[in-house]
Amino acid sequence: xxxxxxxxxxxxxxxxxxxxxxxxxxxxxxxxxxxxxxxxxxxxxxxxxxxxxxxxxxxxxxxxxxxxxxxxxxxxxxxxxxxxxxxxxxxxxxxxxxxxxxxxxxxxxxxxxxxxxxxxxxxxxxxxxxxxxxxxxxxxxxxxxxxxxxxxxxxxxxxxxxxxxxxxxxxxxxxxxxxxxxxxxxxxxxxxxxxxxxxxxxxxxxxxxxxxxxxxxxxxxxxxxxxxxxxxxxxxxxxxxxxxxxxxxxxxxxxxxxxxxxxxxxxxxxxxxxxxxxxxxxxxxxxxxxxxxxxxxxxxxxxxxxxxxxxxxxxxxxxxxxxxxxxxxxxxxxxxxxxxxxxxxxxxxxxxxxxxxxxxxxxxxxxxxxxxxxxxxxxxxxxxxxxxxxxxxxxxxxxxxxxxxxxxxxxxxxxxxxxxxxxxxxxxxxxxxxxxxxxxxxxxxxxxxxxxxxxxxxxxxxxxxxxxxxxxxxxxxxxxxxxxxxxxxxxxxxxxxxxxxxxxxxxxxxxxxxxxxxxxxxxxxxxxxxxxxxxxxxxxxxxxxxxxxxxxxxxxxxxxxxxxxxxxxxxxxxxxxxxxxxxxxxxxxxxxxxxxxxxxxxxxxxxxxxxxxxxxxxxxxxxxxxxxxxxxxxxxxxxxxxxxxxxx
Numbered sequence: 051x052x053x054x055x056x057x058x059x060x061x062x063x064x065x066x067x068x069x070x071x072x073x074x075x076x077x078x079x080x081x082x083x084x085x086x087x088x089x090x091x092x093x094x095x096x097x098x099x100x101x102x103x104x105x106x107x108x109x110x111x112x113x114x115x116x117x118x119x120x121x122x123x124x125x126x127x128x129x130x131x132x133x134x135x136x137x138x139x140x141x142x143x144x145x146x147x148x149x150x151x152x153x154x155x156x157x158x159x160x161x162x163x164x165x166x167x168x169x170x171x172x173x174x175x176x177x178x179x180x181x182x183x184x185x186x187x188x189x190x191x192x193x194x195x196x197x198x199x200x201x202x203x204x205x206x207x208x209x210x211x212x213x214x215x216x217x218x219x220x221x222x223x224x225x226x227x228x229x230x231x232x233x234x235x236x237x238x239x240x241x242x243x244x245x246x247x248x249x250x251x252x253x254x255x256x257x258x259x260x261x262x263x264x265x266x267x268x269x270x271x272x273x274x275x276x277x278x279x280x281x282x283x284x285x286x287x288x289x290x291x292x293x294x295x296x297x298x299x300x301x302x303x304x305x306x307x308x309x310x311x312x313x314x315x316x317x318x319x320x321x322x323x324x325x326x327x328x329x330x331x332x333x334x335x336x337x338x339x340x341x342x343x344x345x346x347x348x349x350x351x352x353x354x355x356x357x358x359x360x361x362x363x364x365x366x367x368x369x370x371x372x373x374x375x376x377x378x379x380x381x382x383x384x385x386x387x388x389x390x391x392x393x394x395x396x397x398x399x400x401x402x403x404x405x406x407x408x409x410x411x412x413x414x415x416x417x418x419x420x421x422x423x424x425x426x427x428x429x430x431x432x433x434x435x436x437x438x439x440x441x442x443x444x445x446x447x448x449x450x451x452x453x454x455x456x457x458x459x460x461x462x463x464x465x466x467x468x469x470x471x472x473x474x475x476x477x478x479x480x481x482x483x484x485x486x487x488x489x490x491x492x493x494x495x496x497x498x499x500x501x502x503x504x505x506x507x508x509x510x511x512x513x514x515x516x517x518x519x520x521x522x523x524x525x526x527x528x529x530x531x532x533x534x535x536x537x538x539x540x541x542x543x544x545x546x547x548x549x550x551x552x553x554x555x556x557x558x559x560x561x562x563x564x565x566x567x568x569x570x571x572x573x574x575x576x577x578x579x580x581x582x583x584x585x586x587x588x589x590x591x592x593x594x595x596x597x598x599x600x601x602x603x604x605x606x607x608x609x610x611x612x613x614x615x616x617x618x619x620x621x622x623x624x625x626x627x628x629x630x631x632x633x634x635x636x637x638x639x640x641x642x643x644x645x646x647x648x649x650x651x652x653x654x655x656x657x658x659x660x661x662x663x664x665x666x667x668x669x670x671x672x673x674x675x676x677x678x679x680x681x682x683x684x685x686x687x688x689x690x691x692x693x694x695x696x697x698x
Contacts, residue, residue, distance in 0.1 A: 052143050058098040069285050070098055076284045077101040077146075079166040079193075081154045081184055083130040084108065085264055086200055087172020088119035088137075089273035094170070095138040095145065097277055099284070102138065103162050105150035106131040106172075117200075117266040154180055159187045168280050171197035176260040178223060178231045185210060185217030194283045194290075198276040200268030202245025204300030207275045208238075209283075211292040220293045220314035232257040234315050237327050241320060242307035244300035250682075252529070257331060267301060275299070348416050349378055349439065354692045355415075356408035358455045359611065361401035362391055362628075363523040364535055364687040368405050369697045379425075380405065380435040381697065390515040390643055393635045395431050396603050397628065400672065403607020404614075406435060411615075413439055414448040430600045450615040457614055458686040460623035461541030461577065463584030464678030473620050477677075480616035481591060485609045485672075488664050490588040495663075499627075499676075500582025502659045504574045506629040509652050511570045513644045514557050526551055529685040538685035541581065546572045581625070586678035588627065593670045606672035617677060627674040630660045638669065 054074060061070055078099050080090050083106040091104060108130050114121035120133040131149045139145050154162055154173075163169070169188050173181050188195040192212040199206045210217050218224055221238045223231040236257075237243070249255070254263045275297070282288040291297065294317075296309040311317045315324065346354060353370050361367055362385070371379040382402045384395030392398050406422050413420040419442040425434040468491065469477075478487050490499050510516050528536035537547055553559045553569065563569030582588070591610055597603055617624050634657035636643045642650055661668040 054098070054142070054144060057142065058096075061098060065281075065285070069287075072285060073098045073281075074100040076167045077103065077165050078280060078284075079103040079105075079162060079169045080172050081105045081162070081169075081180070082172035082174060082177070083120070083134045084114065084172065084174060085117045085269045086198060086272040086276075087170075088130065088134045089269050090170045090172050090198075090276055091134050091138050092119055092141065093273040093277045094280060095141045097281065098142070099280075100142075100144070101146040101165075103148045103150065103164075103166060104131055104135065105152075105154045105158075105162060106134075107151060107153035117264050117269045119269075154184055156183060159183065163187055163191055163193060166193055168283050169193050169195040170276050170280055171195065175199070175235070175262065176228075176232065178228060178235070182218065182224065189216045196276050196279045196283070197239070198272035199239040200264055200272050201240050201298070202248065202300060203265050203267045203271075203302035204245055204298065205268055205271040205275050206240045206242075206296060206298040207272075207279060208296045209279055209290055209292050211290065214292040215294055215314065217293075220311075222315045229257050232260075233324060233327050233331065237320065237323055238311070238315050239296070240298055241296070241309040241311055241323065242298045243323075244298055244303055244305050244307060248302055250684075255331070271299065271301060347372075347375065348418075349375065350692060352409060352412040352416070352418075352420075352439070353378065353695075355412040355451070355454055356405055357689045357692060357695055358457070359401065359405040359408045360457070360459075360614070360626075361404070362389070362397045363519065364531065364533060364689075365389075365398070365401075365523075366533065366690055366695070367398045367401055368695070370692075370695055371697050376439050378437050378439075380409075380437060382433045382435065384431050386431065389519050390513065391519065391628070391632050393632050393641075393643075395600075396597075396635070397632070399430075399433075399600050399603035400607035400610060402433070402435070403604040403609075404611035405607075406437075406604065407608035407611040408454055409437060410608075411448040411451050411454065414445050415451055417441060417443070417445050419445050424601065424604075433600060450612070450619060453615045453618040456682075457618040458683050459539070459625055460680065460683045461539065461581065461625050462683070463581050464586065464623050464676070464680035466584060467586060467679060469586050469622075469677070473622065476616055476620060477589075477613055480612040481609050482612065484594055484605065486592050486594060486667075487613075488590040488592055488667075488671075490590070490663060491586070493583070496583050496585065496588060498663055499588040500579045502630055502656065502663065503578040503582050503627055505652075505659065506633060506656055507574045507578045508570050509633060509649065509656065510629055511560075511573060512564050513646055513649060514561075515644050517554070517557055517560055521554055524554075530688050532688045532690050535687055536685050539683060539687065541577050542573065543576065546576060582676065584678075585676040586622075588676045589674065590664050590668075590671045591673040592664070592667045593672055596670055597672055603672065610673045613673075621679060622677055623680045623682065624675050624677045627676060630656055631671055631674055633657070634660050634668070 058070060076099050078094055080087050083104060109127055110121050110125045110130055120137055125133045129151060131151055135147050135149050150158060150162055185195055195210045197208050221234055223234050282290050294311045294314055298307045311320050349372055365385055367383050369381045373379055384398035385392045386395045410420045418439040421438045423436050425436055428434045481487055523534050524537055525531040525534040526537050529538045530536055553563050597606060614624055633653040637653040637657040
């Protein structure tokens, strides 16, 4: 049999027996039972609050599963208010709950707030009109109001108390367009904006479309903060800071900020913040979410994942021809005719290998085996690979699958801690039996590699043939790019980047800066020397048998992708270092790759330096890079959408 005092006896100590009885007699109103509102209700019910008025007109959808209390497969399509009322009564069968299934409206506000001691806001972020009406009613009726916002992986809280600054006096949203209301509400809730530093996909924030990401951690933190403020208000104990004071705690960053904005959004500092926020939001990438506009077939789902394979300068040297429900033809091409880095098309062939490995991994999600064969009679510069998907009960979901779209290039410094034994073992195993890894570790070795990379960069930055490539592949003023490399991902600081953009407008400027103003010094320092030391190690992927054919290089690409995905799975960052291999190949074959005098001789010197570093098997090296722990890149290349990669 249910006993109120037994059920909530573990609250005693933090509250007295008398205070628990007071909570039992209190009534709390909650409008909105979604991400935070449902958690507010259940938290306050477990605190022992005895009566609630709850309002929500919405029903549960599968998109609510990541954060909303009550969102389960059995509650799909049911009213949120009814589901949450049942859950609260399961905690306390004696609860008095009045449900407002039409939400809060101008017609029911008086009834909604009748006898209420505290209002806790759970309305959707974008419910501006309803929120203004509710907070205005609280001010008019002398009801304390608490609002807590889930922000990233933290929560910000504001209290509006009778006789103090009102909601409108603080936020100043009345009469503003909806997008401006959203900006004012967001910055008013969170003047510290602690959450923005780790927003990894800015395209997910779109105030105009009333869309933004959320986490369950933030919703639960909101419930804890709001319930604590409600407890102090209901029991009249403890300090309750009222607007313009606020509090923001971010669990991801481990930071707590008290905020104070006299005059609210009219505060000069806040007005400056609003202007900055408007500019930043306007500059956010407009890439559409990677949700298909129509249901994808299984093959399309596989290809949509596989397209995230790496390729030189994000050229994406593949196109897909879907032949039927079980077969696809991958049409490859290379860029050897117009890209100095695509020596004999081998880097493109390696990239095709990474794609085919991605296809194999992505197919495992559906219990399919991907059988690949290269079509006979097609030229090496335009190979075609036929892929057949075959149901196979032995195929298990590959653990590397979720890391395919996460894997990226980190061109900035990494941590210098050495690789751990289990990391090294996993990486070597991922490469497979046909390849071995040469590790270049320790400060002296890393310095040698950094010096070699700097020498390769000097060659790379002074060749007109390379300049033509760089000019095409960089997307300026961008953090993300679907078909090029965004300038923010290059690894240069902002002053050098701005100078580089101006210089690269013509080859004449580049040649002048290189000849008279040491134009290669800062790029080599920032892109090669410093990162070359700031990592755990450099490595080379060495084929045990000399690679000669397109199939050899495709297999190398498959091994490389397994290695890179394994690194990502281990939380390691990676940057390819292919220029020594590319220029060494030109040197070994005696190919004149540039009209610049002395370029081939410099390539031969670089080849010798590479051989001394790697030792035996340098001619069998198919991939090089640096690796280490650290943060993932904030800017990166994306990929063309699947529809643009398909051919008939």
